[in-house]
């Protein structure tokens with residue numbers, strides 16, 4: 001048990017650094033795809049430090065509470081995944097954090113913030129079923145909702161649940177606010193109704209959000225590593241490949257509407273998930 | 289230089305406001321973002337949201353309408369912040385300074401840190417202006433710290 005706590009602690013401490021480098025890589029790759037040189041690799045760290053050092057200018061006290069809970073939920077979700085805890089609980093905690101951020105956006109009367117938050121609710125509605133279906137898939141395979149039971153499998157999950165690698169990549173694009181799903185706010189400084197849900201968060205609050213994004217990125221990649229837990233190197237390569245796919249998708253596609261995004265994920269995304277779930281149901285649990 | 293100072297000088301987020309320019313200066317600012325100049329090399333981002341911005345770039349003359357908006361944008365930016373006036377119009381009113389509705393340059397409304405002359409200034413000059421503004425912002429911040437200590 002002690003060892004589990006220590007690995008979780010190590011993951012929580014290392015995640016921002018790993019996430020920051022990956023974010024920096026994302027920005028460099030995006031810039032190169034647009035034939036620009038791009039910022040230094042450590043740019044996300046500069047941004048976060050600078051934001052922390054800005055003077056506080058809050059519209060209300062709830063904003064800081066909401067972003068803190070958002071960050072805490074990301075950190076806790078990552079720890080739960082590393083410790084092999086219940087995946088359903090993890091999803092609930094993840095959703096709780098996102099909902100707190102949305103409430104923070106709603107807590108300010110600015111129309112930009114309001115509209116951004118409304119759209120974020122739709123984004124949440126679009127990807128949440130895909131996440132739940134993935135957890136249901138692992139349940140059919142292992143008979144348990146815990147991540148530890150997935151660790152116990154002899155065969156990588158990706159071989160039994162290939163469609164979910166695709167849906168997880170879509171979820172990653174949506175959660176990271178990448179095109180074509182960047183309807184509520186953009187990952188980059190592109191302007192979508194000013195800054196969408198982030199419009200009213202400034203200085204340290206924005207820094208907390210950015211820090212939470214680093215955890216979120218590592219968590220999302222962690223989900224994909226889970227698909228090839230038998231060989232961590234393959235798992236990490238798979239996760240990085242999915243991340244690269246998201247970056248390329250971001251650069252080659254334009255922003256679509258919320259309605260399109262909702263329709264797409266609930267038709268194509270859920271169809272993929274349902275087909276894979278049906279196949280899993282037919283073949284039954286895996287040997288452990 | 290502390291870590292925070294380095295971070296500040298490496299990550300200036302910009303808000304660009306056109307107070308009444310002919311669009312010449314605005315095009316030059318946008319040219320800074322293109323692959324030729326690529327200001328993101330220096331961590332500069334055109335953020336478009338006053339609450340996230342560090343440096344306010346103002347182009348064009350300030351008139352009776354835009355003065356209120358300009359003031360409002362400036363007030364929404366959290367400290368430390370800097371203001372850069374870009375182009376002859378933003379410096380003094382330029383060719384429009386005798387117009388019935390023109391108040392003058394940006395400094396008739398806001399404290400300006402750096403004046404970038406030209407009609408329109410080259411992108412290189414604009415980038416240099418932002419860098420100089422960052423220096424002034426840091427100095428002000430240090431002076432404030434010393435005053436508080």
Ligand code: SF4
Pocket residue numbers: 308309310311312313314347348374375376377378382383406407408409
């Ligand atoms: S300085 Fe020249 S280019 Fe710039 S806004 Fe004025 S007239 Fe236009």
